[in-house]
Amino acid sequence: MTVNREIHLASRPDGWPTPENFRLVSTSVPTAGDGQLVVRNVVMSVDPYMRGRMNDVKSYVPPFRLDAPLDGGAIGEVVQSRAEGYAPGDLVLHGLGWREYALLDAGSARRVDPALAPVNAYLSVLGMTGLTAYAGLLEVAGMRAGETVFVSAAAGAVGSLVGQIAKLRGAARVVGSAGSPAKVERLRALGFDVAFDYHDGPVRDQLRAAAPNGIDVYFDNVGADHLEAAIAALRPHGRAAICGMIAHYNATEPPPAPRNLALVIGKQLTLRGFLVNSYGHLREQFVEEASGWLREGRLHQDETVVDGIENAPAAFLGLLRGENLGKMLVRL
Template identity: 45%
Template sequence: MKNEKIMLAERPKGLPTKDTFRFENEDIKEPSEGEILLKTLYISVDPYMRSRMNDKESYVPPFKLDEPLNGGIIARVEKSQNDAFQEGDIVTGRLPWQRYTTTDGDGLQKIDESIAPLTAYLGVLGLTGLTAYFGLLHIGEPKENETVVVSGAAGAVGMVVGQIAKLKGARVVGIAGSKQKIDYLKEELNFDYVINYKEDNVLASLKEACPNGVDVYFDNVGGSISDDVLSLINKFARIPICGQISQYNKEEAERVPRLQPLLLTKSALMKGFIVGDYADGFKEAVEELGKWVRDGKVKYEENIIGGFENVPDAFLGLFSGDNLGKQLVKVDE
């Protein structure tokens, strides 16, 4: 058998295309002493990966040309020469986009399907849920009866943010881009108000949705949507900056309003964050998220596409707004 992998073929200018990726085959490397052979089961595709395709410094190193891309993966141990892992163990970690990986196991975590479905460990119980948890609770700090606005509200992070804010007694306004997403946020997650940015006048809708202004803005998208939300922030507002998906495919940075006078006059806090900043608290956060999920207080959605050959399409779908919730690719059973 051969090991199929997905390489970064070129650095995209603007929106990536299928030419950005290249499939290659190689022999499967047998594990030596201290190593394990993993078989990929699920691959997570995420918006932040677009910025890693650029050859510029960021909070994580850029992908290298002519090498496999990598990200969150769930895999099964097929062979083990490492006492810490047994054949059949299910693990998650940051791994390359390929069907099989031989590794020393560093950075991998074993997961237990009896606690939650495997895919939850790439979503609500993985870095996605942790991003929502720490960004909202440690930066946003929502209080009862405050107004929390979430952009990208039907994405994997946004929907968890909104539900946690509701648990804290806040009034939640979501911004999303399709009728399906709007209906889901209203009917399934009980958001108080939802705005369709593709059809509604965003600023006018925000003024209607937030008559008392905005106390917390969880920013997943950036761009003009964020400009509109920020124009309505209250004094002492908190603004976690999680993502800027509206900007990832732009070849030149947009000219934006200077925010310092606004932040000054409103005594507001705007803070970017990386979930790894809060690694010391991961265990406790996963326990609390897990309890909320088991109790039905936090729901989650997954958009799972089958087939390793469809990983590039799943990634490209992130930028056309195809996914409701977490975007995953099922490689194998």
């Protein structure tokens, strides 16, 4: 019998997670019941939002359970099917990552076609990551052609797509912040008009230099000083789509920013938090538009790929530390 290895949550982190919060557990490969599939996962996603699920707090998704496998986006190859329409060898997108083999109700799987796009793309640029960037920028923040856009964590999976989609949709100026010279370099290659390293000085000052006339849209992945700087830079009727606040996730004390929140009144700003699962109605339009950009070579998704289920915790910890360029994936 083949062994199925999976990653369990061994303990809940207080502040920054450590390898000790995870446990590699060997178990047996499941057997499909009626209407079910067993898949061998080929690639899985690690995402910043998973940090929140490691806390035992009520949120929009239930917290991960202790001593049970984590979960998240993954692509698996069907190895056993007792569901109509699925046969061994089929590839499906589903929500049970962090394990080598997964047992799925067929209704919770979505078929992916490797002829249309590389398999990884369904977890990144054509998947939740891409839709997050697209919906947040265009629907939540309502970016219009000719506007100036600032995105934080811009070399990350979502951020790098936000900047590129902004340019493709006619933004006049796109500014990105990132955490290393190499990332800044990459952002320039991806077409960002200005990119800066937030280690080089106060974000507020660097943003003012990058967009002396202010910004219209801020896509927030960081919170804290980045959000404060954006509020200072936003022009009247500016909008911020709040996608993530990675600076807050591992803080044991909440960051004090933004101290300038009262500016939202006089500038009539809108700050709007969002979750991609509220924007499924845009998926079809998004996939069509993004597929076109991909075919034309106008949209790029960097990937940082780690090998082996045993390295999934390290991949996740690296993601939280910003060690990834683009989408962080684990190949199983």
